[in-house]
Amino acid sequence: MRVYLDENLPPFVAQPLAVVYAGHEFATHESEGLTGVEDIPLLSELRQRGFDATVTRDRMQLRDPNERLAVIESGLRWVGVRDKKLGGLQQITITVSTLIAGMRYVFEHSPEGPTSYQLHSVPHDEPQRVKVTVLAA
Template sequence: MKVYLDENLPPFVVEPLRVVYSQHVFRTCDEERLRGMEDVPLLSTLRARAFDAIVTRDRAQLKNPEEREAVAASGLRWIGVADKKLRGLEQLTITVSTLIAGMRFVFEHDPQGPTSYALQTVPHGETQRIKIRLLAA
């Protein structure tokens, strides 16, 4: 599958995805020279360039009737990632881990028509990710 990573995603997410899902192609907006393009023409451009999916943080695309129609007409799989408004290392690890954990299911799914996937953010609170215990000597 050929997957486009929208410009609203940090560029660092592409390399871990390429490593984990090496049988798929991941391209960024900068690699495709599509930065700043409006959503409706972007979707048809991606289809013309043989993309199968778009990954974005822009969940409003499915709420805006014109953009929703453009997504459906493009035939692309729409993959939404929640924006948790985190910073630094916390944002990096949550975004990458959410994509790595969720993309497996997107790749395994056989859509029967225009399909959207809303990736659920991986739990990222300290008590959700780690248990800390002091060891008695």
């Protein structure tokens, strides 16, 4: 499957996804020369270029009637990732881990028509992810 990562995601996110999902292709606005292209023409262009899915943080694409129609008409699988409003390394690790964990379901699913996938962020607070124990001799 060919997957386009929207320009609201850091381009380097493509690399870990490509390592984990070696049978799939991940492209970015930089690699495709699509920086700054508005959403509606972008969705059509992605389909013309043979993409199967688009991944974005822009959840307004499904709320705006014109953009929603463009998603449907493109035939692309729409994958949304929630921005947790975190910063720096914390945001990067949550985004990458959410995509790695969630894209498996996108790839395994066989939709019968236009489909959206809204990936839930992996737990990211210390008590949710790590148990810290001080070891004593």
